Amino acid sequence: MSNTLGSAPFSKAVVRAMRKLYPESLADKSWDNTGLLLEAPFDPLRRQMNSVLLTVDLTRAVADEAIERKDSVVIAYHPIIFRGLKALTLADTQQRSLLRLAAEGISVYSPHTALDSAPGGINDWLADIVTGQPATVPDHIEAESNAGETGGEEDGFPFEAHPDPFKGKRPTYLLAHHPSTASLHENADLKLNAVEHSREPIKAFDSETHPGAGQGRVVRFKEKQSLSSLIDRIGRGVGNPKGFPIAIPQDKRLEDISIQSVGICAGSGGSLLTPLQDVDLLFTGELSHHEALGAIERGQVVVALFHSNTERGFLHSVLKLQLQEEVAKEWEALRKEEGQQANGQDEDLAEAWDDGYVNIEVSERDRDPYGILIAKTDL
Known part of the structure; x- marks a missing residue:
């Protein structure tokens, strides 16, 4: 030996x-x-x-x-x-x-x-999702979703249910975790990267040594997209979770909001996304309470999937x-x-x-x- x-x-x-x-x-x-x-x-x-x-x-x-x-x-x-x-x-x-x-x-x-930073890495994958289109809807028809839903039929949301831990009481709530690997279907219901747009890193690397690489991504649509359609794309793209947090300006209704640009950062996006003043939507895993408040006060929307659910x-x-x-x-x-x-x-x-x-x-x-x-x- x-x-x-x-x-x-x-x-x-x-x-x-x-x-x-x-x-x-x-x-x-x-x-x-x-x-x-x-x-x-x-x-x-x-x-x-x-x-x-x-x-x-x-x-x-x-x-x-x-x-x-x-x-x-x-x-x-x-x-x-x-x-x-x-x-x-x-x-x-x-x-x-x-x-x-x-x-x-x-x-x-x-x-x-x-x-995160590599071309075609996690942040580009998230950008592909927000610029996708449900495969079950013709390209020329804007996907619509109910303001209280994130896409898919209710019965289609896979989740793991656990009873309330208090013995002798009838369960009032069920615990739904983000879909596991077993329930993901490789975005089968979403045509990725289908909507015309431009994208670039928020903080780019040297373009000669690492072309296209950098931290985060900014997506700018050629035509404004309804927030409802973006929520639908995100839900489909990450496996139809039962729900996720969203913050919108207090004087707005979700169904009335249009989005021209999206700042994207997988995981915890506060330090990278907060300085972005010229984008309509911040898409990340998590922002702090005060970062989210600051965003909606500036008129921005925040979608947070929980940290690792963006990854x-x-x-x-x-x-x-x-x-x-x-x-x-x-x-x-x-x-x-x-x-x-x-x-x-x-x-x-x-x-x-x-x-x-x-x-x-x-x-x-x-x-x-x-x-x-x-x-x-x-x-």
């Missing part, structure tokens, strides 16, 4: 693929922590599957899922290691997950703001398919570059290099910590 310590051969292919798709140079290194955050030692006698689990947050439940599935790598959009660590102990719940994954030989990679659908609709193709290419290249030589020197590695299987999946247990309590009388 070899005494050489290193990461799993397949894990190297996954890291190479992520760095090609979403270069780490696009991340905001002034505060963010991206890249290979946990490089688990490879034990040929306890080899994991050639598989990757995609998640927004690396929670204990997701770590359990990766261990059960025997994945080689977890790609966690949010960095589980964010600030400097002085110790790694089982007392800290997040560190406990990292230690368990390392013991199983599972590595962790985080792309975070690199994925999770991208993993299923875009990243999974991209990685399946790119990791397969990188794994084949690595097997040709290093596999043949390693096979001749170390018998324990032969099985790992001979395995051409590649599989990318999205976590079924990852979800935003917030759900929405819905009164049963409204169902």
